[in-house]
Amino acid sequence: MMTDQASLSDDAYNEVFVGAFTQQEPLTDAAIEAAVAVMRTGRLHRYNTVGSEISETAALEVEFANYVGSKYALAVASGGYAMGCALRAVGVAPGDKVLSNAFTLAPVPGAIAAVGAQPVFVGVTEALTIDLDDLHSKIGEARILLLSHMRGHICDMDRLMDICDDAGVIVIEDCAHTMGGGWRGVASGRHGAIGCYSCQTYKHINSGEGGLIVTDDSTLAARMVLMSGSYMLYERHDAAPGPQAFEGLKYDMPNISGRMDNLRAAILRPQLAELDTQVARWNERYLALEEGLRATPGLTLVERPEEEQIVGSSFQFLLLDWHGDKVRDVIGRCGARGVELKWFGAEDPVAFTSKYDQWRYAEPQLMPVSDRVLAGVVDLRVPLTFSTEDCAQIARIIRAEVSAVHQAV
Numbered sequence: 001m002m003t004d005q006a007s008l009s010d011d012a013y014n015e016v017f018v019g020a021f022t023q024q025e026p027l028t029d030a031a032i033e034a035a036v037a038v039m040r041t042g043r044l045h046r047y048n049t050v051g052s053e054i055s056e057t058a059a060l061e062v063e064f065a066n067y068v069g070s071k072y073a074l075a076v077a078s079g080g081y082a083m084g085c086a087l088r089a090v091g092v093a094p095g096d097k098v099l100s101n102a103f104t105l106a107p108v109p110g111a112i113a114a115v116g117a118q119p120v121f122v123g124v125t126e127a128l129t130i131d132l133d134d135l136h137s138k139i140g141e142a143r144i145l146l147l148s149h150m151r152g153h154i155c156d157m158d159r160l161m162d163i164c165d166d167a168g169v170i171v172i173e174d175c176a177h178t179m180g181g182g183w184r185g186v187a188s189g190r191h192g193a194i195g196c197y198s199c200q201t202y203k204h205i206n207s208g209e210g211g212l213i214v215t216d217d218s219t220l221a222a223r224m225v226l227m228s229g230s231y232m233l234y235e236r237h238d239a240a241p242g243p244q245a246f247e248g249l250k251y252d253m254p255n256i257s258g259r260m261d262n263l264r265a266a267i268l269r270p271q272l273a274e275l276d277t278q279v280a281r282w283n284e285r286y287l288a289l290e291e292g293l294r295a296t297p298g299l300t301l302v303e304r305p306e307e308e309q310i311v312g313s314s315f316q317f318l319l320l321d322w323h324g325d326k327v328r329d330v331i332g333r334c335g336a337r338g339v340e341l342k343w344f345g346a347e348d349p350v351a352f353t354s355k356y357d358q359w360r361y362a363e364p365q366l367m368p369v370s371d372r373v374l375a376g377v378v379d380l381r382v383p384l385t386f387s388t389e390d391c392a393q394i395a396r397i398i399r400a401e402v403s404a405v406h407q408a409v
């Protein structure tokens with residue numbers, strides 16, 4: 001086993017990766033043809049149907065509910081919209097506090113801010129999951145937890161649900177990075193009262209923008225259908241509760257339009273049918289990276305628990321307790337060799353990456369334990385346009401540069 005710089009081949013110091021970290025696969029012919037068929041009808045709005053026709057959007061909802069095993073599903077305009085809609089449905093009002101992860105991406109605290117509520121951040125562990133001890137200590141501060149399975153890392157969901165159920169806290173899951181994944185055989189998004197997913201280009205199914213929401217609760221489902229902008233056409237939802245669930249609500253729920261359209265749904269349906277195949281392909285690539293980085297001095301891998309069904313669409317490792325300059329050095333050296341790494345310890349937000357103390361609309365919180373973890377988190381995307389050989393090469397480059405900088409520490 002390679003354990004130090006001397007045993008790395010010369011190649012490891014010269015090769016350059018030429019793939020693009022933001023390049024997703026093209027859509028399949030099936031998806032393209034489905035989109036063209038919708039365009040030929042001109043009926044892009046989900047309620048623009050003829051006779052007993054079932055719209056692409058309504059069909060996607062049924063298929064997604066079946067996929068995750070929920071009673072109800074609703075397709076919406078984005079993952080951010082899904083979370084906002086869920087927060088409104090459970091009654092979050094301006095000024096309320098909502099528990100959420102310190103380690104997540106900006107749309108999550110943004111969804112809380114959008115309903116006028118205040119995020120209360122819960123820390124992150126070295127496993128990159130929510131700190132359940134910290135959650136336990138803060139559980140009395142709010143009625144709702146917006147739980148983000150950030151970068152696909154799923155915490156001990158049994159313990160999390162025990163903590164929340166005991167305190168009467170409602171859980172909304174942000175599954176932007178876990179669509180297709182699960183915990184002990186239960187699909188991600190099916191532990192809490194509501195699960196929210198994103199179909200944005202960098203997630204697991206791609207319609208550019210888009211979101212999905214699932215629940216088993218007929219009242220929550222009816223509220224969300226009405227809010228998403230159903231006018232009084234909610235009977236055209238095949239994955240929604242029957243008309244009686246809407247009776248007491250239809251005069252009270254504001255219309256906050258955020259529907260999905262038939263074009264996006266048409267593109268997504270064939271992708272959903274292929275999702276499990278894609279998950280297996282992501283995981284092959286993830287394993288190639290993990291294998292290639294194992295036992296790199298100074299680098300901590302994030303070991304995945306057996307209970308977790310992962311979707312390896314991104315990869316994280318930790319450079320724990322490294323000086324910031326050294327981490328920057330690693331990122332610069334890898335970047336020069338074509339390997340684009342993101343760092344959660346940077347002082348300023350960069351592209352998609354930012355952290356809790358940079359969301360200044362939230363009240364400042366002191367989280368030294370999380371700061372230590374975040375200062376070490378290095379992150380890379382794993383698009384399916386990479387081969388497993390590409391991933392092995394990326395790992396060789398990271399390993400070489402981490403080793404070189406670590407030796408100089």
Ligand SMILES: *Cc1c(COP(=O)(O)O)cnc(C)c1O
Pocket residue numbers: 078079080081104105107108148150151174176177198199200209210211
């Ligand atoms: C992408 C993302 C979302 C949803 O974002 P949209 O761009 O609004 O679809 C939610 N949470 C996380 C962690 C994300 O990365």
